[in-house]
Amino acid sequence: MKHVIVFLIVSMNLYGQMMTSVYFQTNAFDLDNESIRKLDSLSILNKSLKFKIFGNCDSSGSDTYNMKLSEKRALTVAEYLAIKNKDNIKVVSIIGLGEQKQINDNSTEELKSKNRRVDIFIERIYKDDEKIQKKLLPDFLSADISTMKKGDTLSIQNINFEGGRHIWLPKAGHSLILLVKKMRENPLLKVELQGHICCDYDNFDGQDLDLGTYNLSFTRADAIKKYLVKYGITPERIQVKGLGHLNPVVYPEKSEADKIKNRRVEILIIDK
CATH class of the missing domain: 3.30.1330.60 (OmpA-like domain)
Structure with a gap:
């Protein structure tokens, strides 16, 4: 856990932005131990940050089913983060994308598993003239x-x-x-x-x-x-x-x- 937290903080200090993903079993939206570990490491961040949370699915279900499932996954992550540290986390969007943002072609179970995810984007809030x-x-x-x-x-x-x-x-x-x-x-x-x-x-x-x-x-x-x-x-x-x-x-x-x-x-x- 210590090494994960240090990596996240160093990344944020250098670039002002970072991303992590948590993954889900087929048709599921509950968090496993690995996902909880990642989210716990995010909850200690205390800079001026904004979070964007995007739920995703593989191509197994219908468009309607996948959209609802991706929304549930995104909400699950947002709610967990809010419980852990609502003061330091400013969530600006919680969006279910269904299967719109596939990162690969779902041709194998391993590739499908990479699409069953929630992406969490974290950015430092920049001033208008900052570069x-x-x-x-x-x-x-x-x-x-x-x-x-x-x-x-x-x-x-x-x-x-x-x-x-x-x-x-x-x-x-x-x-x-x-x-x-x-x-x-x-x-x-x-x-x-x-x-x-x-x-x-x-x-x-x-x-x-x-x-x-x-x-x-x-x-x-x-x-x-x-x-x-x-x-x-x-x-x-x-x-x-x-x-x-x-x-x-x-x-x-x-x-x-x-x-x-x-x-x-x-x-x-x-x-x-």
Whole structure:
């Protein structure tokens, strides 16, 4: 519990926003022990924060049934948080989405289980003229592998994406070639590709307009993995994670240039 609480507080201090999800059994809206543990960690937060709570379902039931079930799940979470700490938690929305915001295609039971969830978005309340800009990470392509450590996160310069898509911009071509070269030259290197989005603050992740799923940050990172594998990098060396909008380079985005900076993939060093 201590480690979970520390992680949540650190995330909030750095970026002013965070998200967590709790999951449910089929046709159920009661909280299990893991969900209660997560919600208890949220209840100690005492900054100027706003909570948005969104219930979701898999595709098993009818549209009407799924909408009602997702609403019950969202209400269950909101009521539990209110009981734990109503003074520190300002809930601004409690919404049931039914099966509207699927993060995957429900083709297996494991994938369905990821859609049976409530997403809890927490944001610090910003002043109108307030803007944060994160310190630029070292560039993986130009950094010496010998200087990298396990757990380091690095940027990949010039690999950014079209809005709402996992298609990279034309200027990414040269960087992708260098990325393949660096992975080939360092065969012991194992990495996690971490995808990011801009703009969509009412959801953890954005909609991939090409696939229709709500896991755009994941599909961006996965597109880079597929490119690397296509050019000979073994898939076992590459993990993929979508971090949604929770780790922006610039927040809030005031221009298209700001948005492009946030539509990116970064690299976490797992082993070398």
